[in-house]
Amino acid sequence: xxxxxxxxxxxxxxxxxxxxxxxxxxxxxxxxxxxxxxxxxxxxxxxxxxxxxxxxxxxxxxxxxxxxxxxxxxxxxxxxxxxxxxxxxxxxxxxxxxxxxxxxxxxxxxxxx
Amino acid sequence: xxxxxxxxxxxxxxxxxxxxxxxxxxxxxxxxxxxxxxxxxxxxxxxxxxxxxxxxxxxxxxxxxxxxxxxxxxxxxxxxxxxxxxxxxxxxxxxxxxxxxxxxxxxxxxxxx
Numbered sequence: 741x742x743x744x745x746x747x748x749x750x751x752x753x754x755x756x757x758x759x760x761x762x763x764x765x766x767x768x769x770x771x772x773x774x775x776x777x778x779x780x781x782x783x784x785x786x787x788x789x790x791x792x793x794x795x796x797x798x799x800x801x802x803x804x805x806x807x808x809x810x811x812x813x814x815x816x817x818x819x820x821x822x823x824x825x826x827x828x829x830x831x832x833x834x835x836x837x838x839x840x841x842x843x844x845x846x847x848x849x850x851x852x853x
Numbered sequence: 854x855x856x857x858x859x860x861x862x863x864x865x866x867x868x869x870x871x872x873x874x875x876x877x878x879x880x881x882x883x884x885x886x887x888x889x890x891x892x893x894x895x896x897x898x899x900x901x902x903x904x905x906x907x908x909x910x911x912x913x914x915x916x917x918x919x920x921x922x923x924x925x926x927x928x929x930x931x932x933x934x935x936x937x938x939x940x941x942x943x944x945x946x947x948x949x950x951x952x953x954x955x956x957x958x959x960x961x962x963x964x965x966x
Binding site for chain 2: 744771773775780781782783784785788790796798799830832834836841842843844845846847
């Protein structure tokens with residue numbers, strides 16, 4: 741039972757390059773989320789999805805796009821990476837309120853040089 | 854504006870003693886609260902939750918207290934064990950149907966043997 745799987749685990753990008761982070765969950769959860777973790781900032785919500793085909797902006801959406809074409813996958817895209825996007829990215833999924841909150845993936849460490 | 858605050862970045866406690874981690878929030882619409890534990894290089898894992906209709910929830914060595922009038926919650930760990938050494942995040946959500954959680958900045962707990 742894999743839970744939430746994030747790929748890749750590590751990546752180094754040059755400024756201006758693009759990439760896609762993949763999040764896959766096998767728990768049939770409706771809700772999926774992308775967070776970034778930065779020192780002293782905690783976890784900040786980038787984008788989220790309340791079901792297949794839906795996406796919405798979180799607290800810090802600028803510079804990112806997302807897609808949820810299949811219920812089990814939630815993709816986070818960086819069209820033109822900037823050094824300010826150096827961070828650890830966490831994907832999470834949830835069944836709904838009262839279910840114990842999110843199940844998180846193990847994270848993707850992204851460095852933009 | 855930080856809606857969920859953890860004002861203590863770090864805390865050290867002797868093994869066997871009580872650890873008390875604090876969290877304050879500003880949004881009176883928050884009605885569900887979670888605590889997560891995070892080890893280095895891993896995703897956060899769910900620890901314990903509390904809804905606004907309760908003022909206390911217990912699970913083994915972990916107890917969460919909620920003071921709605923003060924907009925304050927705390928996590929008590931008794932007795933503390935070296936394996937509890939981790940970063941602890943509190944998170945809050947409002948019942949809007951999106952199950953978005955706003956996270957605090959985290960408190961690093963070190964339990965000394």
